Amino acid sequence: MASLPVMTVLILSGLLSLTGLRPSRASTPPENSIGHLTRELLASARDPTFSDWLKRTRRSIHERPELAFQELNTSQLIRRELAILGLEHSWPVARTGVVASLGTGLKPFFAFRAEMDALPLQELVDWEHKSKHDGKMHACGHDAHVAMLLGAAKLLQERKHELKGTVKFVFQPAEEGQAGAYHVLQEGVLEGVSAMFTLHVDAKLPTGAIASRPGPLLAASARFMARIQGKGDGDAILAASFVIQGLQLLVSREADPLEGRVVSVTFVKAVGDSVDLGGTLRSMTTEGLFYLSERIKEIIELQPVVHGCTAEIDFMYKDRIPYPTTVNDEQMYMLGKMVGESMLGEANVHLSSMCMAADDFGFYSQKMATADFSIGIRNETLGSFHPLHSPHFFLDEQVLPLGAALQAAIAIVHLNDQVSVLQS
């Protein structure tokens, strides 16, 4: 998940009404059978041999973090584990990604996504399995996501005869700013997949809890860079100051206050007779993002003319493909909520607020029914309370068996549910 500068993060309280939610379908297995399934899966995942393997896997990835599209060792580890499990897989997908399959080979196709990339950060946590690669760190929990998804694959492999369809496991490169999800979709490996689920660790939630919401969850995001060229006498600096004011007014004067939007200038640099500036734009709707980019282009190109300057803007669409909004499908959300309540207890499944952070999971949201859930890792005793993207980020590894079991249960329940619908 890509985070915003602290000052610009807007946490919007729950604005969407839940009254439109459809009740879960009659074909959903009765609570007692889901309860039986979730208890068994959680017990298997918490078995010491299994949870030790999860920890070892996660720690091994944590020690060797790799940046976007460089995840060669990580994908090698994944392929080795998939080969041990006997799962068919495609590699490379989107340069470094791996997509594995399990089940009947027939529809319905249901997918999970785990990101593989780390961040360009120096880890400041001193512990036994600290990053061995200077300037790189798994500070967004993607090491845990990979371990939890391998764990789910292992649990499902032990129950593959119960699968009424096919599960795809997407180990995706380059979530951090480089739109790995977009590139995975371009390769066509997810043709026919009707639904997708993902988990993201969250240090605001205690270990043992999950959270999400139906509908829009995370913002659409893009970036811009501009150069204002003056003719001397500091005119470019004056023009830049008017441009920045104009950009800051976009949200306060033109946006619906009930719809989250952010325009933030994150750097300004004067070089000779020119000024470079750049920043980020976000919106809770993909249309809102397009509107903001049109207006930002107008302000940056036209305002400097008043001061006798010229300007160019670049949204870097080729290298930094804008991320669409992540929107949770209502039924997929209900599936995660129901399985989560059964496994973790109703009190541990929370309704999240919308958030101005962005994730390339939004690309999948545009193509299929998706749900993105946060899973808690906060444990005051362990010190796992630092936010994502902090060099102090630390993970409560108790989350690993929970995430593995939760995803395995969701796959089984979803495929049962889909097949019942097809047969009815």
Ligand SMILES: [Zn+2]
């Ligand atoms: Zn991130």
Ligand SMILES: [Zn+2]
């Ligand atoms: Zn992330």
